[in-house]
Amino acid sequence: MISIKQLAETRGDLTSIPTAYNFFTPNNDIHLPVVSDELYEDSIPTIDFSLLTSGTPEQRSKIVNDLGKACRDWGFFVVINHGVPESLMKVMIETCGEFFKLSEEEKQEYAGKDILDPIFYGTSINGAATQVLFWRDFIKFFVHPKFHCPTKPTGLGEISMEYCKRTGEVARELMKGISVSLGLEEGYIEKAMNLDSGLQFVAANLYPPCPKPDVAIGLPPHSDYGLLTLLIHNGVCGLQVQHKGNWVNLNPNPNAFVVNIGNHMEILSKGKYKSVFHRALVNETDARMSILVVHGPALETVVSPAPELVDNETNPPAFAGMKYREYLEMLQSKIHARLSPK
Numbered sequence: 001m002i003s004i005k006q007l008a009e010t011r012g013d014l015t016s017i018p019t020a021y022n023f024f025t026p027n028n029d030i031h032l033p034v035v036s037d038e039l040y041e042d043s044i045p046t047i048d049f050s051l052l053t054s055g056t057p058e059q060r061s062k063i064v065n066d067l068g069k070a071c072r073d074w075g076f077f078v079v080i081n082h083g084v085p086e087s088l089m090k091v092m093i094e095t096c097g098e099f100f101k102l103s104e105e106e107k108q109e110y111a112g113k114d115i116l117d118p119i120f121y122g123t124s125i126n127g128a129a130t131q132v133l134f135w136r137d138f139i140k141f142f143v144h145p146k147f148h149c150p151t152k153p154t155g156l157g158e159i160s161m162e163y164c165k166r167t168g169e170v171a172r173e174l175m176k177g178i179s180v181s182l183g184l185e186e187g188y189i190e191k192a193m194n195l196d197s198g199l200q201f202v203a204a205n206l207y208p209p210c211p212k213p214d215v216a217i218g219l220p221p222h223s224d225y226g227l228l229t230l231l232i233h234n235g236v237c238g239l240q241v242q243h244k245g246n247w248v249n250l251n252p253n254p255n256a257f258v259v260n261i262g263n264h265m266e267i268l269s270k271g272k273y274k275s276v277f278h279r280a281l282v283n284e285t286d287a288r289m290s291i292l293v294v295h296g297p298a299l300e301t302v303v304s305p306a307p308e309l310v311d312n313e314t315n316p317p318a319f320a321g322m323k324y325r326e327y328l329e330m331l332q333s334k335i336h337a338r339l340s341p342k
């Protein structure tokens with residue numbers, strides 16, 4: 001399949017796009033109002049990571065409380081003062097950008113077929129033959145428990161390894177806070193999800209400029225699998241999060257992490273914490289890049305609601321236990337099922 005970069009570039013005078021990219025059609029009922037998060041008294045929560053790790057007990061307990069509220073009410077939050085060097089974040093974005101500049105032949109070497117392929121270059125969504133195509137190229141690679149990475153461009157391996165080590169540390173600390181916020185022991189998630197052999201992967205997305213941003217979409221509404229995703233971006237707007245029946249623009253400072261709850265955290269928390277739908281829009285002038293590091297359970301770990309969580313609800317959400325690997329295989333076969341909130 002032709003990459004979006006190639007499509008956007010080889011037709012320099014592109015004023016229309018192939019109809020397969022028509023996402024916003026009149027009978028597509030995803031037209032929720034778009035608002036800015038300032039509309040809400042409780043705008044997208046910001047978590048000061050330094051207080052979580054080295055604050056006073058009072059500060060820590062306040063942050064844990066805020067963290068719990070963020071996971072319940074938004075499923076998304078912004079993490080500041082996380083200690084990961086800005087220079088490392090920048091060079092990670094630049095180097096992933098270099099990957100997309102390789103020739104199509106070089107990139108095709110990494111063309112993936114299966115969601116469990118440790119390196120997967122593709123366009124649209126996991127190469128799925130969906131009816132509508134998406135204005136996005138991506139490279140995914142598994143970095144933990146075993147490190148995989150494209151051999152080109154130079155430096156990508158080293159930089160990704162360091163970047164993922166650092167984001168992994170932040171994710172673990174956040175998961176400790178999240179455990180406590182659920183009333184569980186600090187190390188609960190870490191242990192129950194076998195994070196020592198947890199699946200951690202990078203997904204770098206490139207959204208080239210699009211002549212019809214009102215018709216095409218970068219990524220349709222979806223939720224993420226795994227436990228916790230840490231996202232950074234190149235400063236170009238596009239990410240929107242569903243909140244109280246609206247699409248809320250999420251354009252934080254590029255030095256911060258955008259963190260969201262994945263489907264497996266929702267399952268583990270018995271639905272207390274929400275894996276919220278989000279989408280990526282494209283624009284006419286600027287290429288957008290986002291780099292995600294997705295932190296999940298070990299592939300062979302069965303994820304089911306934590307039995308330790310007490311239910312006050314009369315009708316608790318039911319989730320069947322399933323191995324993370326089986327979930328991903330199921331997703332592979334029903335890749336369309338989670339594309340729309342309905």
Ligand code: OGA
Pocket residue numbers: 203205219224238239278279280289290292
């Ligand atoms: C994703 C995703 C959002 C973005 O890749 O799962 O939600 O801003 N990306 O690129």
Ligand code: NI
Pocket residue numbers: 222223224278
């Ligand atoms: Ni996502």
